[in-house]
Amino acid sequence: MAKFICFMIIVILAPLLFEGGYIMNVLVFAGINTMLAIALNLLLGYAGQISLGHAGFFGIGAYLSGIMTTVFNLNPWFVISAASVATGLFAFLLGFPVLKLKGHYLAMATLGLGIIIYIIFNETIDYTGGPSGLSGIPQLSVGSFVFDSDIRNYYLVWGVTVVIMLLALNLSESRVGRALRAIHDSEIAARVVGINTRLLKVQIFAVSAMISSVAGSLYAHSVTFISPASFGFNFSVELLTMVVIGGLGSIYGSFLGALLLTLLPEFLRGANDYDIVIYGALLMLMLMFMPGGLARGIPELLNRFKNSLKGSGNA
Amino acid sequence: MQFDQLLQFFLSGVATGAIYALIGIGFSIIYNSTGIINFAQGEFVMLGGLLALSFTELLKLPLWAAIPCAIAVSTLVGALFERLAIRPLRRPTPINLVIITIGGSILIRGISMLIWGKDTHALPPFSGEEPVIIGGATVMPQHIWIVGITLLLISINKFYFFHTISGKAMRACAYNRRAAGLVGIDVRRMVLFSFIISSAFGSVAGIIVAPLTMTAYDVGVMLGLKGFCAAIIGGMSSGMATVAGGLLLGILESMGAGLISSGYKDAISFIILLLILFFRPQGLFGKSESERV
Amino acid sequence: MLEVSGITQVFSGVTALDNVSFSVSKNAVTGIIGPNGAGKTTLFNIITGIYSQTSGKVFMEKRDISGFPPEKLAKLGLVRTFQNIELFGSMTAIENVMLGMHVRSAGGIAACSLKMPWISREERRVSEEALYWLDFTGISDIGSVTAGNLPFGKGRVLEIARAIASRPRIILMDEPAAGLNSQETILLAGLILKIRDLGITVILVEHDMELVMDICDRIIVLNLGTKLAEGSPRDIQENPEVITAYLGDDRE
Ligand SMILES: Nc1ncnc2c1ncn2[C@@H]1O[C@H](COP(=O)(O)OP(=O)(O)OP(=O)(O)O)[C@@H](O)[C@H]1O
């Protein structure tokens, strides 16, 4: 809990450090990416079920919000919740056949699913605007207070992120979290102790999709323009990279991974084209040399460092 | 609907299907000897095409010389990939293998983008562009090359697996790794071999398809997935079942694009992929097996 | 308590079990013995819903439970251990036992995410009781050790602790003494009797004849997929067919 309060204070105070400006805009994305990384981590890091199609759920949230508020003029807040429920339901139904698959096959199926969703975004031009995108999505507002600046969006997005993070932390430390890790370790043993693994996997898949959908809606409302390119296979891989770099099965790790991968391209401006190379290299190096991710790797390194200091002190 | 037109779709479907089959066989060879689905398989297809291009354009090699060089280089990349990424992996769980091969795949793709840029490139056709007429449908000579080379490679593949010592050893690994190790087969070498063979297959596919469809640093994703789809339809066999899977996919796609909508063409293969995975994960032609506890 | 009737299992042409029937009485220890490949594990896999049999039925207290999935059987009070230990390797021993109590605790995704007050209370109860089961099985010293790092013998006992933490009515143990030293085997025998005294029906597959003869009330002999004999330990020891098929080899 102390950890979480520290985290919250950092989130609240961070804008004071940066006096607004461009970095605030980047931090809004970092918040959205954190939600997505947590969503994927619940599925991949805890339940051990891979998804290479999460950008699709993110996109469904974004497009439902975009279309329902521009074409059908519905209340954005209502749409965000309805979209999340709809995406969750969609994932729930799809989850039964999809999560029957394991390992590589599951990866391929979710990848295929993500690509089908991406193709639909591109082809249903009447609604989505196709490859050229959908613009004019309204900004969110409460009464006359409009979330129209980066700093306002920052607090909106991070407010939701913090809540999702708290819920995810609670879940991961509960009996459900334990059951999810049990599925990861041995599905057959999990069933024998009475965990309905099939249902639980599908449920967590749906929850994960719901969170992704909320992230998508917030994304759509804060950037006001969306196009399919943001929701393709590459973004699914980027999410995977965030989760792996942060640490599989660590909620704070997802935050670290998302933050790092969102800020990285900004530091590498000018070397823009290199980011895909860097993602690839990071993903591989991380898995080979720090399989626990930053969340476990950094404390471990610090420990080793301390020990070696002690060792040289004694010598 | 004209018969000619159907025939046309059919014939071009056969050519693309042959490509998918070649890529798919690359997937199954690795899968059978290691249990890995190599998500980087498509990148070797891309490498084949782009390397052949560079050898002809930069080094001014004639096509017949450029092609073996391109295959050799991509095969080398495949071997390096196995040695540097797959073999050192400490905990080779399926998830870690998926992640590492995806990492490899985007790394190769990214480096290729730095080398060749984001433009699409075309490789010259192997023997002119004078179309051949077959029963009212026009066929490019390149189509014939594709089908011919695929048939040749598949026969060589079959010969290798059934009539050479190392091919038989590899089949033994596929059947039971532990037992193969016990009878003195160097399993790790066989794994390396399987990466070599399948990157060679992938690069050949990339080279023969490049004159037809153009190539770019990012073609590997789609082609790789279609190849995987072919292999899945074939039940991950490295033989005729996967060829049949590739042809089926190529033809359905070509018909679908012609008769329904070209925008959804790619969706067709993925829907087939999902349906097969959901309902017949053992492939269209295989029998199911129960898992042991 | 448990009745198996006419179970046949065919694996792609190989008949692993051929029309096997028997029943197990309440509150007793029943041993199932037989040479390697006799079909003992297969039988367990069928009873616990991991395989679906080619034909035949399984009843628990007269209720037809054939084809029920393992998780449903666990809720009905039928649990098992595995021949090749199946622990949750990345979790501590106590977490393993807490998972054993999964069926006896409540709380879904929503309640757990919101950390309702009763969830915390429930969690406290579960962790306290888990300590009790570790103590009951004599491994309270390893509570915070990661299960994957446990020595073999402790792992076997932990698996039993996890199984009984669900307070089952029937427990099936597949070769619990395999790989244990003689000291550990003696402790195991005591533990099994203690479990029976809790009112739990024990079904035991085991190759260690001394253990089986010592603690079983009744024994069923399988050979090549068929039931060869059934009776008290003494009947079985004296049965000539069993001696030739099984004990004969064993005494060499
Ligand atoms: N999933 C399966 N597929 C095919 N055959 C199987 C399967 N499971 C078991 N068998 C076969 O069924 C027969 C019985 O095996 P089982 O494991 O039940 O024997 P067991 O009595 O437990 O032997 P052991 O004492 O060695 O554990 C064996 O011939 C085995 O090969």
Ligand SMILES: [Mg+2]
């Ligand atoms: Mg057995």
